[in-house]
Amino acid sequence: xxxxxxxxxxxxxxxxxxxxxxxxxxxxxxxxxxxxxxxxxxxxxxxxxxxxxxxxxxxxxxxxxxxxxxxxxxxxxxxxxxxxxxxxxxxxxxxxxxxxxxxxxxxxxxxxxxxxxxxxxxxxxxxxxxxxxxx
Amino acid sequence: xxxxxxxxxxxxxxxxxxxxxxxxxxxxxxxxxxxxxxxxxxxxxxxxxxxxxxxxxxxxxxxxxxxxxxxxxxxxxxxxxxxxxxxxxxxxxxxxxxxxxxxxxxxxxxxxxxxxxxxxxxxxxxxxxxxxxxxxxxxxxxxxxxxxxxxxxxxxxxxxxxxxxxxxxxxx
Numbered sequence: 001x002x003x004x005x006x007x008x009x010x011x012x013x014x015x016x017x018x019x020x021x022x023x024x025x026x027x028x029x030x031x032x033x034x035x036x037x038x039x040x041x042x043x044x045x046x047x048x049x050x051x052x053x054x055x056x057x058x059x060x061x062x063x064x065x066x067x068x069x070x071x072x073x074x075x076x077x078x079x080x081x082x083x084x085x086x087x088x089x090x091x092x093x094x095x096x097x098x099x100x101x102x103x104x105x106x107x108x109x110x111x112x113x114x115x116x117x118x119x120x121x122x123x124x125x126x127x128x129x130x131x132x133x134x135x
Numbered sequence: 136x137x138x139x140x141x142x143x144x145x146x147x148x149x150x151x152x153x154x155x156x157x158x159x160x161x162x163x164x165x166x167x168x169x170x171x172x173x174x175x176x177x178x179x180x181x182x183x184x185x186x187x188x189x190x191x192x193x194x195x196x197x198x199x200x201x202x203x204x205x206x207x208x209x210x211x212x213x214x215x216x217x218x219x220x221x222x223x224x225x226x227x228x229x230x231x232x233x234x235x236x237x238x239x240x241x242x243x244x245x246x247x248x249x250x251x252x253x254x255x256x257x258x259x260x261x262x263x264x265x266x267x268x269x270x271x272x273x274x275x276x277x278x279x280x281x282x283x284x285x286x287x288x289x290x291x292x293x294x295x296x297x298x299x300x301x302x303x304x305x306x307x
Contacts, residue, residue: 017218024225032275033230036261040217043256070156077152087255087262094263094275098234104275110234 003059007052014048017041030105031097039090043082050079138187141194143179145186147171193245198305205301213257213296220258224277233279234263235289238271239299246306247272253298260294 024037053075060068104110150171151163158164192198224230241247247270251262254274264273274294283293291299 020218020222020225024221027225027228028230032261032263033232033277036259036275036277037221037225039255039261040214040221044214044218066156073152073155084252087252090255091251091262094261098263104232104234 003055007055007059010048010052010055014045014052017045017048021045031102032094032104035090035094039086043086046082047079050075050082137191139179139183141191142183142186143175146175146178150175188244190243193306201301202305205305209297209301210253210256213253213298217256217258229278231278232275234273234275235279235284235294236271236273237289237291237294238269239291239295241270241299241302241307243306246302249302249306250295250298253302254295257296257298 018041021037021041024041025034028034028037054072057068057070057072057075060071062068151168154167154171155162157167160168239247239250241250247265251265251272254260254262254272259277261275261277262272263275265271266273274289276289276294280293283289
């Protein structure tokens with residue numbers, strides 16, 4: 001019986017954090033700050049939701065159904081996949097956004113911009129050298 | 136050869152986990168075990184040089200124990216803090232963003248991957264890019280404390296907390 005209450009509580013916490021992630025997506029000004037809300041909140045919320053499903057599976061197993069153990073193990077696998085891929089995807093999106101020239105809104109410092117500027121200057125120097133050699 | 140054996144065993148274990156409860160030999164059916172063995176032999180042969188480069192230091196089980204301790208302890212606490220931090224900023228709208236550079240002095244690929252993922256999931260920071268020669272990370276920081284800036288660099292302790300020490304114990 002108390003298992004059910006535990007499942008409800010975990011589901012409520014998970015849904016709360018996922019809703020928070022949605023609000024963050026609407027309220028923040030640019031792609032980087034939106035990614036903050038989109039990765040942290042959804043990962044943390046999903047931990048609690050998968051936790052509640054695992055507890056449900058263990059309860060079914062305890063009551064004598066073998067499907068419960070399969071449910072619990074597969075959900076744990078999904079949790080590991082979420083924990084690995086969510087930050088990696090956010091990193092890929094942020095890097096692609098910066099490379100295609102999206103500036104962070106209201107940024108105090110932007111070290112990465114100086115890096116890409118240096119990179120472009122180096123590229124131009126190399127290109128001009130090549131042109132001169134060809135001449 | 137040893138890389139091939141380790142990759143095959145890991146593939147086989149993953150296959151067995153995914154097909155739990157299919158039959159009567161233990162928890163698996165005999166067909167699933169045979170098919171899993173053949174598939175993991177093929178996968179182990181193809182990816183043996185991709186999965187394990189040179190060093191075999193991750194075979195040490197103590198490193199895995201430290202890793203589990205790290206995920207359950209400081210990492211989970213950092214993630215909980217991050218969510219309340221984001222909640223506070225969603226409600227009040229107070230942000231002071233910027234992209235800063237840190238140099239964590241980690242040498243292995245695994246270590247830098249773990250650190251970048253940990254940083255993304257912890258308070259107010261998101262890893263954007265990496266300098267592949269020096270392993271410096273570029274971090275989008277949602278609330279830049281301007282007195283910590285030294286030129287381009289920021290001291291690692293303001294962003295990683297104790298993570299870099301844990302990861303040095305795990306991966307180096």
